[in-house]
Amino acid sequence: MxxxxxxxxxxxxxxxxxxxxxxxxxxxxxxxxxxxxxxxxxxxxxxxxxxxxxxxxxxxxMASIGQLAAGVAHEINNPIGYVHSNLGTLQEYTGALMALIEGYANALAADDPASARETIRGMRERLDFDFISGDLPQLLAESREGIERVTKIVQDLKDFSRVGRDEPMRPSDLERGLESTLNIVWNDLKYKVRIEKHYGTLPLVECHASEINQVLMNLLINAGQAIGERGTISLATGSEDDEAWITISDSGCGIPEEALQKIFDPFFTTKPIGRGTGLGLAICYSIVAKHHGRIEVSSRVGAGTTFRVVLPVRQPASVGVSDAPAATPEG
Ligand SMILES: Nc1ncnc2c1ncn2[C@@H]1O[C@H](COP(=O)(O)OP(=O)(O)O)[C@@H](O)[C@H]1O
Ligand SMILES: [Mg+2]
The missing domain is CATH 1.20.5 (Single alpha-helices involved in coiled-coils or other helix-helix interfaces)
Structure with a gap:
């Protein structure tokens, strides 16, 4: 008791x-x-x-990265393929050029260099020097471009795999994030989507850039999936007062009124198994909320959908980072 x-x-x-x-x-x-x-x-x-x-x-x-991995592999394979073939051609050209230089050297060393003119001319013709001298810079430029493209894709992937949760939020360039995200999903979009860009001037925004990239990726993938045959995705950015915004509009199928209230719910999906998990927008929502921002949607069935992500330029003091001269974007 x-x-x-x-x-x-x-x-x-x-x-x-x-x-x-x-x-x-x-x-x-x-x-x-x-x-x-x-x-x-x-x-x-x-x-x-x-x-x-x-x-x-x-x-x-991880799942969305996995979905994209095949596309990214293809995207990397293509430039690697032509850089490889260009290297083969360049090797041949180098052989020809060396032979020609040798020819010139022999001519110079001859008692009467002028008499070697015909031989040299013949060599130039046989080795197709005119063609080589036109083609070589092109091959080099193309190869360089290919390598740069691969480097860019790898860099973008790195941005994604960075967990970033334990790092402080840093002033980041949202437009750069949008561009590199677009680069990553481009393989899924390029055959059916035309991209329009209306970028305003954006201040650096205090955020976890890799998480915001994930939000943008989910929105871009959804926009692409909403477009059946062919369509347009417009990207716009701007800032007002202490907020920066990004809109992603598609000319896709639109969202019916009764679904509109559920799209941010975890596991709400209208897509077949394997294509949709219903988690994309729920995750977007929680990431944006964590950043003290908001995500708005407007849609018309048959006309398209616009998602608007609004983020405060600076986080409230308690979660923000030092006011140090951190004007460098994350990366
Ligand atoms: N841009 C869009 N156009 C049309 N419907 C959309 C769009 N974005 C999202 N939706 C709808 O919201 C649902 C939930 O989206 P999401 O959370 O990303 O999950 P998932 O894409 O895996 O289905 C989708 O299944 C779809 O019905
Ligand atoms: Mg989705």
Whole structure:
């Protein structure tokens, strides 16, 4: 039994008296114990859920990366292919040029160099020097471009794989993020989508750039998937007051009124298994909320959809980073 004892002093004039009350509070004590236990359980569950959500975020990120990996591999394979073939041709050209230089050297060393003119002319013709001298700079430029493209794709992939959660938010160039994200999903879009860009001037925005890239990637993939045969995706950026915004509009199928309220719900999808997980927009929502921003949508069935991501340029003081001269974008 649990007893609660209360002691009282006597009223005015009888202050020397003491009163005591005894109550049996066993039931209450048991209830309190139970409540405490429930509370502990809830807290444990909460921690488990938070952990599970983290895992979910990570696995959705991995899944969308996986989906894109095939496309990216193709995208890298193509330039590597022609750089390789160009190197073969360049090797041949180098052989021809060396032979020609040798010819010139021999001519110079001859007693009467002028008499070697015909030989040299013949060599130039046989080795197709005119063609080589035209083709060679082109091959080099093309190869350089190919290597640069591969480097760019690898850089963009690095931006994505960076977890970034434990890093502080840094002032970042959103437009650069949009461009590199577009570069990554381009393989999925290029055959059916025309891109329009209306970029305004954006200040650097304090954020986890890799997470914002993930938001943009999800929106771009959704926009591409909403377009059946051919269509347009317009990208626009701008800033007002202390906010920066990016809109991604597509000329796709649109979202019916009754679905519009559910699209940010985890696991809400209208896509066949394997194509949609229903997690993309839920993740966008939580990332943007974490950045104290908002994500707005307007849509007309049959006409298209616009998503607008609005982010504060600076995070509220408690989560922000030092005001140091951090004017360098993440990367
Ligand atoms: N740009 C868009 N156009 C039309 N419908 C969209 C668009 N973006 C999202 N949706 C709708 O919202 C749903 C949820 O999107 P999302 O959370 O990214 O999951 P998923 O793409 O895996 O289905 C989609 O299944 C689709 O019905
Ligand atoms: Mg999606």
């Amino acid at each position: 649990v007893l609660e004892v209360k002691l009282y002093s006597g009223p005015e004039g009888r202050a020397d008296r003491r009163f005591a009350t005894f109550s049996d509070v066993s039931a209450r004590s048991v209830r309190e114990g139970e409540l405490q236990q429930r509370h502990d359980e809830l807290q444990r569950t909460y921690r488990r859920l938070a952990g599970a959500q983290e895992q979910l975020l990570q696995s959705e990120k």
